[in-house]
Amino acid sequence: MPASIIGYARTSTVEQTAGLDAQIRDLAAAGCEKVFQEQVSSVATKRQELSRALDYLREGDTLVVTKLDRLARSMGNLVEIMDALRSKGVALRILAIGLDTGTPTGKLMVNLMGSIAEFEREMMLERQLEGIAKAKAEGKYQGRAPTARRKSADVHKLKADGKSADTIATELGMSRSSVFRILRAS
Numbered sequence: 300m301p302a303s304i305i306g307y308a309r310t311s312t313v314e315q316t317a318g319l320d321a322q323i324r325d326l327a328a329a330g331c332e333k334v335f336q337e338q339v340s341s342v343a344t345k346r347q348e349l350s351r352a353l354d355y356l357r358e359g360d361t362l363v364v365t366k367l368d369r370l371a372r373s374m375g376n377l378v379e380i381m382d383a384l385r386s387k388g389v390a391l392r393i394l395a396i397g398l399d400t401g402t403p404t405g406k407l408m409v410n411l412m413g414s415i416a417e418f419e420r421e422m423m424l425e426r427q428l429e430g431i432a433k434a435k436a437e438g439k440y441q442g443r444a445p446t447a448r449r450k451s452a453d454v455h456k457l458k459a460d461g462k463s464a465d466t467i468a469t470e471l472g473m474s475r476s477s478v479f480r481i482l483r484a485s
Contacts, residue, residue: 301359302357302359302360302361303332303333303356303357303360303361304329304330304331304332304360304361304363305331305332305333305334305335305352305355305356305360305361305362305363306322306323306326306327306329306331306333306334306335306362306363306364307326307334307335307336307348307349307352307362307363307364307369307370308322308323308326308334308335308336308337308364308365308369309322309336309337309338309339309346309348309349309369309370310322310338311338311339311340312338312340313338315338319336319338321365322336322365322369323336325365325394326363326364326365326394329363329392329394331363333355335348335349335351335352335355336348337349349370353380353383353384356384356387356389357387357389358387358388358389359388359389360387360389360390361389361390361391361392361399361401362384362389362390362391362392363391363392363393363394364391364392364393364394365393365394365395366393366394366395366396367393367395367396367409367412367413367416368416370391370393371413371416372420373413373416373417373420374413374414374416374417375417377409377410377413377416378413381400381409384400390405391405391409393409393412396408396412398412446473447473447474447477447478447480447481448481450471450473450481451481451484451485453471454467454471454478454481454482455481455482455485457470457471458482464478464479464482
């Protein structure tokens with residue numbers, strides 16, 4: 300079976316259709332025979348289509364993405380993905396930077412780029428935390444009210460009615476640990 304060029308496209312939200320369309324267009328132009336696509340955050344969610352793409356790839360194939368941040372969320376995540384690709388004998392090509400891990404230079408560069416991307420993310424999170432601290436100090440930031448705590452009256456009522464923690468959690472759409480936390484607090 301001849302080697303295949305497989306694409307992976309991802310946006311963080313379903314509202315980013317133009318970004319997804321652009322990635323699919325660029326992947327098709329790069330010769331991708333099949334493109335796995337999804338619209339999920341790389342941080343909060345299991346990326347099922349990425350898992351499917353990694354399972355689909357065979358020795359000699361090339362996985363193509365438009366940008367590194369579409370594939371990996373951190374250097375550790377990139378290392379995991381690269382290990383999985385390497386163990387299958389699959390190369391990675393990143394279009395935005397003209398990088399191909401089928402070459403020694405490409406392998407070096409992907410590791411450097413992953414480290415830089417992780418550094419940028421950490422700096423962004425640090426700035427975000429500084430902004431939140433400043434807003435809190437100015438009384439402009441309240442944060443999100445804990446979801447479970449808003450249901451504490453309902454938890455107590457259901458418990459008084461003799462319901463189990465499992466039943467309460469199911470009926471109120473919350474975790475058992477949240478139910479126990481509310482009951483313990485009273």
